[in-house]
Amino acid sequence: MSIISDKLQLLPNNPGVYVMLNADGQIIYVGKAKNLKNRVRSYFHSNKKPEKVEAMVKNIADFYYYVVPSEIDALSLENNLIKKHKPHYNILLKDDKTYPYIKINLKDTYPTFTITRKIQNDGAKYFGPFMGGISVNNVLDILNLAFSIRPCDKKLSNVKPIKPCLNYHIKKCLAPCSLYVSEKDYRENVDKAIDFMNGDIAKTEKLLKEKMFSASANEDFELALKYRDCLTGLDKIKLKRITALNKFIDADVISYRSNGIYCAVSILFIRRGIMQGGKNFAFSSAETDENVISEFILRYYGKNSDIPNEIITDGEIADANLIEEYFKTELGKTVYLFHAKQGDKKKLADMAGDNAREHLDTAIGRVKHKYDMTVSACQRLKEILNLSKYPKRMECYDISNISGVDKVGSMVVFTDGVKDSASYRRFKIKTFEGADDFRSHQEMMRRRLERLSSDESKFPKPDLIVIDGGKGQLSAVKEVFDEKGIKDIDLIALAERNEEIYTLFSKDPIVLKKSDYCLQMLQRIRDEAHRFAITYHRNLRGKRAMSSVLDKVNGLGKVKIRALLEYFKDVSGIIKATEEDFIKVEGIGRKQAQEIIKTLTEEGLR
Numbered sequence: 001m002s003i004i005s006d007k008l009q010l011l012p013n014n015p016g017v018y019v020m021l022n023a024d025g026q027i028i029y030v031g032k033a034k035n036l037k038n039r040v041r042s043y044f045h046s047n048k049k050p051e052k053v054e055a056m057v058k059n060i061a062d063f064y065y066y067v068v069p070s071e072i073d074a075l076s077l078e079n080n081l082i083k084k085h086k087p088h089y090n091i092l093l094k095d096d097k098t099y100p101y102i103k104i105n106l107k108d109t110y111p112t113f114t115i116t117r118k119i120q121n122d123g124a125k126y127f128g129p130f131m132g133g134i135s136v137n138n139v140l141d142i143l144n145l146a147f148s149i150r151p152c153d154k155k156l157s158n159v160k161p162i163k164p165c166l167n168y169h170i171k172k173c174l175a176p177c178s179l180y181v182s183e184k185d186y187r188e189n190v191d192k193a194i195d196f197m198n199g200d201i202a203k204t205e206k207l208l209k210e211k212m213f214s215a216s217a218n219e220d221f222e223l224a225l226k227y228r229d230c231l232t233g234l235d236k237i238k239l240k241r242i243t244a245l246n247k248f249i250d251a252d253v254i255s256y257r258s259n260g261i262y263c264a265v266s267i268l269f270i271r272r273g274i275m276q277g278g279k280n281f282a283f284s285s286a287e288t289d290e291n292v293i294s295e296f297i298l299r300y301y302g303k304n305s306d307i308p309n310e311i312i313t314d315g316e317i318a319d320a321n322l323i324e325e326y327f328k329t330e331l332g333k334t335v336y337l338f339h340a341k342q343g344d345k346k347k348l349a350d351m352a353g354d355n356a357r358e359h360l361d362t363a364i365g366r367v368k369h370k371y372d373m374t375v376s377a378c379q380r381l382k383e384i385l386n387l388s389k390y391p392k393r394m395e396c397y398d399i400s401n402i403s404g405v406d407k408v409g410s411m412v413v414f415t416d417g418v419k420d421s422a423s424y425r426r427f428k429i430k431t432f433e434g435a436d437d438f439r440s441h442q443e444m445m446r447r448r449l450e451r452l453s454s455d456e457s458k459f460p461k462p463d464l465i466v467i468d469g470g471k472g473q474l475s476a477v478k479e480v481f482d483e484k485g486i487k488d489i490d491l492i493a494l495a496e497r498n499e500e501i502y503t504l505f506s507k508d509p510i511v512l513k514k515s516d517y518c519l520q521m522l523q524r525i526r527d528e529a530h531r532f533a534i535t536y537h538r539n540l541r542g543k544r545a546m547s548s549v550l551d552k553v554n555g556l557g558k559v560k561i562r563a564l565l566e567y568f569k570d571v572s573g574i575i576k577a578t579e580e581d582f583i584k585v586e587g588i589g590r591k592q593a594q595e596i597i598k599t600l601t602e603e604g605l606r
Contacts, residue, residue, distance in 0.1 A: 003062060008044065011037040011065070017077045018065040020056070020089075024389040029056055029089040029286055032078040036065055052261050056089045056286040071319075075326050079298055086415050088375060089286035091299045099277075100136040101128030101306065102143075102197065110156045110176040110186055113143050113193070119306055121332075127197045129269060129306060131277030138233035144172040145230050146208050147193040154584050162590065165580065171211075171223060199272035205234050237274060249273050251310040253345075255352035256292050257360050262367050264360035265296050266352045271308075280355060282363035284371070294318040297337075298326070307333045312340050314349035374417025377517040381464075384518060385503055385510065387490045391464035392416055395448075396525040397477075398468040399429070399440045400533035407435070409444040410533035413462075414525050425459075426536045438476035441467060445480045462489055468526050470495040471509075474502045494526050539570055546571045553592070553599045560587050564596075575600065 016036045020029040033039030043049075043057050068074050082090050103116045105124040115136055119126050130136040143149050150173040152165075164180065167173035174181040174189070196204040212227035253268040262284050269276040287295050293313055301307050307327065317323070320337040327335040340346040382390050394414045399407070407429035413420045427444045451459035467473045474493035481491060493502040499519060500509035512519040550561045567585045568574045582593035 008041055011040055013037050014067045015071050015074045016065050016067045017074050020060045021062040022059045023061040026392055027085045027087050029087050030078055030081045032074040053286050071322050072325055091285045091295050093299050099129035099131050101126045112150050112153050114153055142230045143193050146204050147189040148174045149193055250308045251312050252308045253312045253348045253352045255314045255356045257356040262364050264356045266355035268352050280359040282367050291318050310336045312338050312345050314353050373517050377521040378417050381518045389463055393462045394464045395462040396466040396529040398529040398533040399437055408536045410529050412529045412532050417521050441473055442476050442480050445477050449484045464490045467493040469493050471502050494522050553595050
């Protein structure tokens with residue numbers, strides 16, 4: 001504490017970012033401050049603090065700080081450091097559900113609506129998210145049937161007219177590829193479709209009814225039924241309209257509840273005056289109550305997020321003006337933060353609050369269990385295996401091959417006991433022929449350790465490396481450690497047969513009970529490495545086999561085969577692809593697409 005006491009005396013009054021460290025030198029919390037001296041000192045004063053803050057303070061062994069020119073700079077730096085280091089006591093959000101959006105790029109000659117689960121800063125328009133009973137596929141059907149917007153996404157600039165496909169004959173497309181519609185007339189339909197997506201439901205409903213009656217009068221009953229199904233989908237959307245709100249309002253309604261240790265946040269999504277649904281989050285955090293909503297907003301919204309025009313809360317938002325400025329300068333979006341105190345917006349905020357309270361009551365057990373399975377398991381693992389430090393970043397390696405062919409390796413990463421799939425890496429084993437598990441591990445580890453000095457930003461140094469194997473694999477990798485002079489990374493191996501843990505400090509393996517959370521965590525990372533390696537191996541083997549099949553297609557050279565494999569990502573994509581799918585690939589025409597399908601059929605793949 002004397003080190004901290006001395007540093008507290010030297011803190012400046014400037015705005016900045018402070019970083020708290022534990023006894024292992026690992027970052028456990030990152031915060032921002034208008035005044036570094038006042039903010040950092042407040043953690044160590046004797047006044048009573050919330051239990052979750054007290055728990056963090058007990059683990060602080062040291063700290064450092066950055067002085068920045070302004071509060072907005074502090075906000076930006078804090079955000080970047082939290083994303084990079086993922087400190088345990090900050091709000092870290094992981095939402096496994098990615099909801100669908102509908103996208104249209106108006107820069108295209110004949111733009112089309114497509115479904116996506118990823119928002120990009122590409123100038124396109126995005127509508128969504130679609131959840132809570134509103135089917136994105138039903139909305140797409142409405143767009144196609146009501147406005148005859150083409151369903152395919154083939155590039156149509158400077159195209160030669162071709163024979164129209166089935167979609168033209170069933171009234172789902174105006175066939176711009178056949179030049180049956182002018183760009184001007186097609187754009188008029190696109191504008192009407194966008195009006196519908198912006199909330200103008202009445203005109204679309206009228207149009208669909210007219211088309212349904214017309215199809216019925218012409219005794220095209222199958223088409224009339226499709227129009228009727230679209231009208232049923234419209235009714236579901238109308239039911240979610242919040243009549244008291246402006247139909248053009250785009251807002252997220254956020255509320256927070258806490259029991260002093262754990263927190264729950266609920267978000268309701270309102271797009272074009274329609275309640276789309278919501279999300280709930282539960283977590284533990286060292287933030288004080290008045291800062292939780294502010295910190296949650298900063299963690300939740302990023303550059304590629306669906307950012308609304310307005311964020312409504314049921315409580316005061318700390319640094320609201322600063323956050324609005326951050327959205328504008330860093331994310332290029334004008335957002336208004338609004339504390340609802342009365343009226344319809346207050347009712348929505350109260351609804352979000354009820355959701356948050358209910359979620360907190362049901363989620364506490366899950367949050368505690370997750371903590372036991374992850375962070376607590378990592379802490380115990382350090383003690384059980386006599387590790388040099390807490391294994392915040394664990395990397396596990398596995399090898400996959402069949403008789404030495406298509407040898408591959410996998411690296412999977414767990415942070416605080418939770419998988420971090422964005423950090424996974426794959427390796428092709430290149431330096432020798434045949435099957436040799438030991439040499440494969442050595443090659444992979446050499447290539448990994450070389451990244452420590454050359455590219456640590458993308459490949460941060462792990463605290464613990466886990467090898468899928470036994471004593472032999474551990475010894476082989478240890479040779480590479482010695483060769484590279486690595487002494488500050490812990491190394492173990494997990495043998496699958498009896499789940500024995502081999503370390504460098506004992507001849508005998510460590511055997512844990514099957515119910516032990518430490519063993520279960522090691523099993524999860526080992527199984528994930530195995531799955532990732534097997535998937536990569538199968539993909540390579542499948543591509544090699546598919547390449548030999550595609551070689552039999554007349555006029556299909558290596559460049560086009562490579563383009564097909566890259567476009568469809570995996571073999572199953574090629575096997576399931578339609579003629580229309582194939583002609584989307586650069587260089588593949590309709591005649592060649594038909595030849596590909598014919599060859600796949602002859603080879604028994606379709």
